[in-house]
Amino acid sequence: xxxxxxxxxxxxxxxxxxxxxxxxxxxxxxxxxxxxxxxxxxxxxxxxxxxxxxxxxxxxxxxxxxxxxxxxxxxxxxxxxxxxxxxxxxxxxxxxxxxxxxxxxxxxxxxxxxxxxxxxxxxxxxxxxxxxxxxxxxxxxxxxxxxxxxxxxxxxxxxxxxxxxxxxxxxxxxxxxxxxxxxxxxxxxxxxxxxxxxxxxxxxxxxxxxxxxxxxxxxxxxxxxxxxxxxxxxxxxxxxxxxxxxxxxxxxxxxxxxxxxxxxxxxxxxxxxxxxxxxxxxxxxxxxxxxxxxxxxxxxxxxxxxxxxxxxxxxxxxxxxxxxxxxxxxxxxxxxxxxxxxxxxxxxxxxxxxxxxxxxxxxxxxxxxxxxxxxxxxxxxxxxxxxxxxxxxxxxxxxxxxxxxxxxxxxxxxxxxxxxxxxxxxxxxxxxxxxxxxxxxxxxxxxxxxxxxxxxxxxxxxxxxxxxxxxxxxxxxxxxxxxxxxxxxxxxxxxxxxxxxxxxxxxxxxxxxxxxxxxxxxxxxxxxxxxxxxxxxxxxx
Numbered sequence: 031x032x033x034x035x036x037x038x039x040x041x042x043x044x045x046x047x048x049x050x051x052x053x054x055x056x057x058x059x060x061x062x063x064x065x066x067x068x069x070x071x072x073x074x075x076x077x078x079x080x081x082x083x084x085x086x087x088x089x090x091x092x093x094x095x096x097x098x099x100x101x102x103x104x105x106x107x108x109x110x111x112x113x114x115x116x117x118x119x120x121x122x123x124x125x126x127x128x129x130x131x132x133x134x135x136x137x138x139x140x141x142x143x144x145x146x147x148x149x150x151x152x153x154x155x156x157x158x159x160x161x162x163x164x165x166x167x168x169x170x171x172x173x174x175x176x177x178x179x180x181x182x183x184x185x186x187x188x189x190x191x192x193x194x195x196x197x198x199x200x201x202x203x204x205x206x207x208x209x210x211x212x213x214x215x216x217x218x219x220x221x222x223x224x225x226x227x228x229x230x231x232x233x234x235x236x237x238x239x240x241x242x243x244x245x246x247x248x249x250x251x252x253x254x255x256x257x258x259x260x261x262x263x264x265x266x267x268x269x270x271x272x273x274x275x276x277x278x279x280x281x282x283x284x285x286x287x288x289x290x291x292x293x294x295x296x297x298x299x300x301x302x303x304x305x306x307x308x309x310x311x312x313x314x315x316x317x318x319x320x321x322x323x324x325x326x327x328x329x330x331x332x333x334x335x336x337x338x339x340x341x342x343x344x345x346x347x348x349x350x351x352x353x354x355x356x357x358x359x360x361x362x363x364x365x366x367x368x369x370x371x372x373x374x375x376x377x378x379x380x381x382x383x384x385x386x387x388x389x390x391x392x393x394x395x396x397x398x399x400x401x402x403x404x405x406x407x408x409x410x411x412x413x414x415x416x417x418x419x420x421x422x423x424x425x426x427x428x429x430x431x432x433x434x435x436x437x438x439x440x441x442x443x444x445x446x447x448x449x450x451x452x453x454x455x456x457x458x459x460x461x462x463x464x465x466x467x468x469x470x471x472x473x474x475x476x477x478x479x480x481x482x483x484x485x486x487x488x489x490x491x492x493x494x495x496x497x498x499x500x501x502x503x504x505x506x507x508x509x510x511x512x513x514x515x516x517x518x519x520x521x522x523x524x525x526x527x528x529x530x531x532x533x534x535x536x537x538x539x540x541x542x543x544x545x546x547x548x549x550x551x552x553x554x555x556x557x558x559x560x561x562x563x564x565x566x567x568x569x570x571x
Contacts, residue, residue, distance in 0.1 A: 115370060
């Protein structure tokens with residue numbers, strides 16, 4: 031059972047879309063004044079902050095969700111239209127990101143803005159009330175511990191905002207007066223605030239990952255994120271040092287031997303990382319740095335609407351005569367994301383033959399008819415063709431988000447992913463280290479970091495001559511496809527345009543430099559009547 035349970039006070043405030051994008055609305059009798067008075071009250075509030083954060087991909091809501099995007103594809107819009115994937119699903123709100131026709135009025139342009147500022151506002155509330163003198167703390171370290179968690183989440187919120195929109199208002203206090211005069215804070219300044227928050231978190235979060243509840247932050251999650259934020263800020267030496275804090279801590283290691291719930295079943299160690307119930311340290315996983323708790327049908331876990339990543343990456347095989355929906359095939363896939371043939375195709379040559387990340391356990395390329403009511407095809411191989419791929423009915427699929435062996439009472443069409451999600455893991459820390467070293471001209475050191483990851487995958491080692499941004503971007507696909515948010519990675523590397531145009535035919539002819547950033551939501555500009563709020567370049571109406 032998950033220890034971090036969602037409680038009724040999960041969100042003490044929300045963003046009001048009708049009055050102002052940073053306006054607060056207190057929730058019934060559970061107000062900060064009568065909650066943030068003791069360690070227990072802050073524990074309740076922090077629990078809500080975790081719930082808000084892990085609602086980042088929430089689709090349609092649910093009774094216990096602190097935040098919802100209110101549409102089906104919030105995760106997918108950060109992958110689509112890049113070098114990674116396009117869609118085989120005719121969801122109109124996703125198609126506009128697939129063909130680069132979104133506008134400042136598009137739903138997800140606004141909902142991601144609201145997610146970021148909602149999370150930041152909740153963190154600000156905890157930080158303000160933690161400074162009140164009348165709080166009854168159980169232990170002397172409680173105050174700084176809760177502040178460290180809140181500051182981590184505030185930086186996590188602004189990470190999304192800066193990546194997607196560039197310069198954004200930096201708000202680090204509770205705004206009680208109605209305001210319509212916000213201005214945009216330069217990105218560089220926002221990044222410095224994020225760095226300060228994460229430095230504080232790294233100094234004051236718990237050190238021992240085995241001594242905290244599953245899903246609870248430690249200083250190593252802060253160091254990992256700090257490495258990425260330093261890279262965003264162009265502080266490459268600092269990014270290298272932050273990544274090494276995690277790598278040299280002695281707390282984590284890449285998993286190299288079979289482990290977990292299905293270690294005796296066919297598979298490999300890479301596939302073990304993603305088997306159900308294998309994500310936390312309690313399962314023997316020493317690679318996970320921070321795991322979002324989304325486990326199915328568990329207090330404090332995920333709801334049906336929280337994370338539809340599985341449905342995104344699985345084709346609509348069930349639409350082919352001779353198939354029936356099965357968890358072993360990924361459940362009711364919707365082909366919202368289909369890996370582009372240049373990297374996931376059988377003959378692409380993107381993976382070496384020995385690379386276990388390309389095994390059938392990790393990328394499903396062979397689909398066998400499974401409906402016994404169609405005996406003429408039952409058990410036979412159904413070939414992937416150009417037509418089935420383009421229609422989203424059958425194509426290669428990454429299996430990271432497939433279900434495992436949990437009995438769901440025959441509900442194979444269950445909507446959400448709802449198994450715990452490794453948000454940060456050590457393999458990515460090594461790739462952040464490689465990026466930091468590459469940016470400093472230390473390609474030999476970058477190759478050394480990349481080779482740690484490749485050795486685990488049984489891929490050949492590279493040399494300094496192989497290191498460049500393209501190789502690093504490729505290696506991140508091999509290791510992190512579906513886990514990382516591809517738009518954010520390519521933006522940080524400065525190759526979003528170059529790679530998207532090169533590899534994605536659907537966006538190549540439509541590309542304009544305005545797509546380097548999302549537009550500011552039009553409702554924000556329209557409601558901010560007390561000061562000029564500039565739109566991002568190219569999006570002006």
